[in-house]
Amino acid sequence: MSKVIVLTGAGGVLCSTLAKALAKEGHKIAVLDLRKDAADAVANDINKEGGKAIGVAANVLKKDSxxxxxxxINNTLGTVDILVNGAGGNHPLGTTSNPHFLKEDLLNKDEGFKTFFDLDSEGIEFVFNLNFIGTLLPTQVFAKDMVGKKGCSILNISSMNAFTPLTKIPAYSGAKAAVSNFTQWLAxxxxxxxxxxxxxxPGFFLTDQNRTLLTNNDGKLTARGTTIINQTPMGRFGEPEDLIGTTLWLCSxxxxxxxxxxVPIDGGFSAFSGV
Structure with missing residues (x-):
């Protein structure tokens, strides 16, 4: 049965892949993104393949938007049956320069160098809001359409960080832990x-946000990228298509x-002790 599915952050690599996969199942897709051009591009791709989609500009941090x-969406596609909360991300102001603190770091005057003590509260707030509030607000708005209907569901995007926090990114790790907790609460x-x-x-997928952190310009792995691959039993980064099967199942x-x-989709990362 065809459903109306809303995906936030769907102009990006991962959620655009999910939007196209759900469209191939015969569902009507609302592609939401802060960037209208990105949303329209994904919707146009779906429509060219015979699907039904619209691109919609929306800010997940503003309820009126x-x-x-x-x-x-209601006027064009109908009432919403499924929501995929895909908007999220990190920010450099919520990231430390080194994975571990050493007292000599306090003497480092290099431009841009950040210890835990230098983390910017506004940057941390931005990351937390984008990931957690950016999940809560769309749920408040779109889940109202689901009340009294059958076969409705919400799919949030958490992260490996929610299970075990990664070094350097406390804001993102904490925000994704909040998303996992909120998922259970909402359920x-x-x-x-x-x-x-x-x-x-998801485990480690190459996206526009993390590509330069994990790979060099020549395509070879950075030191951090190498560490991640060594900790991933399947020995590779995830591909966007690796998310499709679980998404289709949970939405069905x-x-x-x-x-x-x-559900971890991580190539065994969360199962591996490192030994």
């Missing part, structure tokens, strides 16, 4: 209305009794 997007809260809530926890009636789970 989301309400405007909802009105456009219980909405359970009596039959709205399922689950999350994906085949997962009708599955709620409150956070």
């Amino acid at each position: 989301l309400e405007e997007a909802k009105n456009e 219980v809260h909405f359970s009596k209305e039959g709205i399922r809530v689950n999350a994906l926890a 009636e085949g997962a009708s009794f599955v709620t409150g789970v956070v």
Whole structure:
């Protein structure tokens, strides 16, 4: 049965892949992104392949923007059945320069060098808001359409950081831990209305945001990229297509009794002790 599916952050690499995969299942897709041109590009690709999609500009941190997007979606595609909260990201102001603190770091005057003590509160707030509030607000707006209907669900995007925090990125790790916790909370809260809530926890995927951190210009791995691959039993980064199978399952009636789970898609990273 065709459903109306909203995806936030869907102008990006990962969620655009999910949007196209869901469209191939016959669903009507609302591609939401802060950048209207990026949203339209994904929607156009779907429509060229015979699917049904619209691109909609929306800021996941502004409720009025989301309400405007909802009105456009309702008028064009109908009421919402499934929400994929894909908007998120990190910020350099919430990132330390080194994985471990050493007392001599306090003497480092290099431009841009940041210890834990130099982390910018506004940068940390931005990261937390984008990932957590940017999940909460769309859920408040779009889940109202799901009340009283059958087969509705919400899919959040958590991260490996939520299980074990990575070095250097405390803001992002904490924000994704909040997303995982919120997923479980929402699953219980909405359970009596039959709205399922689950999350994906991707491992390491090359995206526009992290590509320069994990690979050099020549395509070879950076030191951090090498560490990650060595800690990933399958020995590679994830491809966007690796997220499709779990997404289709959690959004389908085949997962009708599955709620409150956070599924690692990480090539075995979370299972490996490092020894």
